[in-house]
Amino acid sequence: MRDAPIVSARGFGYRYATGSAPALAGIDLDLAPGSFTLLAGESGSGKSTLLRALCGLVPHFHGGAAEGELEVAGLSVRDHGPGELAAACGTVFQDPETQVVMGGVRAELALALEHQGAAPGAVARAVEEVALALGIAQLLDRRTETLSGGELQRVAIAAALVHRPALLVLDEPTSQLDPVAGDELIWLLRRLNEEWGTAIAIAEHRIDRCLPAADRVVALEGGAVACDAAPADFLGWAVDRGGALATPVARMFALAGLRPLPTSVKAARDGLRAAGLLPGADGGDLPAATGAPAGPVAGSVRDMDVSHHRPDGDAGSAGDAGSAGDAGSAGRGARPWRRRRGPEPAVAARGAWLEIADGPAILRGVEFAAAPGERIALMGRNGAGKSTLLRLLKGLAEPTRGRVERAGEVALLLQNPGDFLIHEHAVQEAGEEGLAAAGLAGRGAANPRDLSGGERQRLALEVALGGGGPWAAVCLDEPTRGMDRAHKDALVARIGALAAAGAAVVVATHDTEFAAAFAERIVLLGDGVAIGDGPPAEVLAGGWHFSTEVARALGGAGGALLAEQGAETIGRELVR
Template identity: 50%
Template sequence: MSVASLDLSRSSAVLQLDDFSFKYPDGRGNGVGNVSLCVESGQFVVICGRSGSGKSTLLRTAGGLVPHHFGGVVSGEGSVCGRDLRVHGPGELAAYCGTVFQDPEVQIVMGSVRNEIAFPLENLGWESAAIRVAVEETALALGIGHLLERRTNELSGGELQRVVLAAAIVARPPLIALDEPTSQLDPVAADELLATLARLNGDWGTTILLADHRYERALELADRVVMMDAGSIAIDAAPENFLAEIAAAPERHWLLPPTAELCMRSGIAPLPVGAKAARKAIGSRVCVGADPGQQGKSLPTEGEVALRLRGVSHSYPDRRAPAVDRLDLTIRAGQCTVLMGANGSGKSTLLRIARGVQKPDSGTVAASGEVGLLLQNPNDYLIHERVADEAPVFSLARFGLDGFGARDPRDLSGGERQRLALAIVMQNDPATLLLDEPTRGMDRERREELADLLNSLAERGTAVVVATHDAEFAAMFAERAVLLANGAVIADGPIGEVLGGGWHFATEVARLLPGTGALTPRQGAALLGAISPAAVDGEFERVTG
């Protein structure tokens, strides 16, 4: 390659990796091998893949963290906006690449939002007048102008993450790398963040590299999807072609967004990207009167009661409205129930009261046996130095952690930590298992695993109650849905009825097929009159391949 052509190729390439390999120094973490990637200016690139496939390493490369912060063995070539990765570290690259990570809490340095957003510019040595303008403009552009005078420790996770994004883009870098930015957010805040990214990309031409477990929401924004597998790039294609490619490989079907899966199961090709295209593709194919397998199913009204709450009320001293307000709820053995509602509707308080770690102001809680509660963050449970000290062997084995006894719990992956926390909570076989928002930051594959696990527990007679924002997950495992608002039950019934309305508390399939009661792609496909039962049950290669 001549020098001239090299310069030319770099003028529009924001991130250029040529046969780039990286290994972390101590064998921890997952490196990448022989990655060649050229991201053009203005592209919106979605990066997907299993956890541990090297997504994070790739994104860390864009900011120079790999290799400069971590150290390690590097080979090949890489550059960011024409700056050689070998020479320029994260400090110099800060002006060219903004980076956003998972947990907003640890990405905030300053006590007030204004100072936080100004911080990178101060480091880069901008004039104070220019800083003031940039901070104001960035905040207004991201819709957080009203937060500028607030203290960072008073903000919600969603607000914090937008402040973090503002700090990442305030220097107007041509590239932003985001590593699972929505994994700690609820779906509404996550969608807001993605919408902001779409504006950044569309209005200002910022190049975006996004890895996210909710990548399906970002798919319709993307120009390009890169799938990582075991440290190298497996697929690099436009979204439509990407969907076609993974539809052709059954072992990668978990990556299909629900709308695409619905279309695949219904024999629609090519697979549409995003809800709007899917709606168009489905058109008027709905077979009126078909039974998605959910409609009309009623919940058992008898059976052993596992947990009964009567007239439970609780208020927190710093809030005027009660968190839980004269609430009655009966949970039966072997039943899978999902508890949904907005933030602050009382879901977490209800679970804590049911477990007995929070005493209600009034009302009674009666449980037929032990009650186990898995809190939102599995890290809250990890206190020992070895996995074997956290839970007994039989419990570890049950959750697939038999070989992990000697490891440090903090070295486990997110999914393994979640299973370990479950092993801790489930070690004495509680009659009722309560889970608070268990799917944050989980990809579809792991959510399916968890749904299977919960269903198998329910089959053995455990009553399972999950509080979640995640309608797709709810549809995977639950038979009953309870909606909470202001600490009271506003709807309670079979999940197809409660979530089938196609509005806020609904799955993507329910939104495409409102009022039919279909929640999952499988149910939707049955409704759309799939070409054959085989297609409904999972042989898709024929359809798209």
């Protein structure tokens, strides 16, 4: 006999108290115990609302009106509030900072069980067990304010799991984390799902990150279920709908006319091998990532020309574009990209050090220059010094040694767009002109805090630009966190417009696909110095971590980074 579903929805709909349209409508859904379900959809599609309904916050915490039926572990969410549903459903939100309640990790983990009136011995054992299961035993005696974002998110998951709920719902839990911590979190969830049988329902914009772990995808559009299928079938649906929700390798396959669509990089490589486009198991190992395009491999896409691949699709060497540089290579080691004599840099750091009085040196003599109109992605692991370098360029901090040169004003958009929005009405933030530039014309009366994440990001950028200019340089710090693909595409266009107006655009980002889409130069920071500097096709195509999904699938062949480039590379090989 089949187990009863852990989640069962029949015609469930919901409208926020202040909403003009239903946030959810006609949801019919069954989630099996022990399943791993990915909720996909663009911003505003209803993912978060559905997750909040699963834990009872909708309608009990947010108010509004619900219709139809939604049951979690046999409890109707219309009749049972979050307190009652908490026994069956653990919940993790986006921002780890505001879901950790207590000052110490041990107390935090104990809180849910103490609410249930569990005996002290049972609480202590459960805390120990969940800490060991999630690999955070070493954090038990730490204060929560001393934890990193990744550690804090793990603590939040442990706190949600400590009483062993049958269902764990997570709303974009990796959006505030760096890619390494995000990937680790997804695989941790997969392990919990497999070993404990905990059903997982997770909403994520980074489909490529979650798809290999999921065994089902539910895509929402306008608050309704638009697709409910296995990952491979979902990709087919997503590609047919324009590809906004498809992973880069799936789009590459679709553009190249290859089937089946891969749900992971491994599946993509297998598919390419099956099509004779990559060497098979007996065809020799794929060269290790070197930071430079891989060497020739007969009969594969690896031996293709890299020179014509530019993020913006132009022909010619990336090194010639807009900047004063001949193409260096990350593969040639840690030398900065050698620069030809050219125009005065728009902004430059000359041997810049930043040493904290009671801590380590964050920057160690960084040499960096951006030419007018140049589009640069600043990459590197957390703590590599990206944000600090941007703050130096803006003048928010002064180097302890070395100097910063600016040809004019520098704009900086910091990581949290909400920090820029301090007025009651959007029009007070950026004026009518700024609103129009942000694509928010006619929304001037709205409270900035009521705008969506993408809208806030666009508005904050206009606030930072202030209708001023011309800007010598515009710096953006992690502007794509939690942003869906449509908004990223819009940001790429905005960056292009700023660069065309003559501003050097420097963007600190972990998002390799985004970097490949907008940048003509990648500067890789590590331990406070530049360890790679060159065109995207060279820096990102052969990297291991700093590499796009398409580049990983193709093994760096042809310097292809994006789906379109990969498909073109494959297409040329198929023709040949």
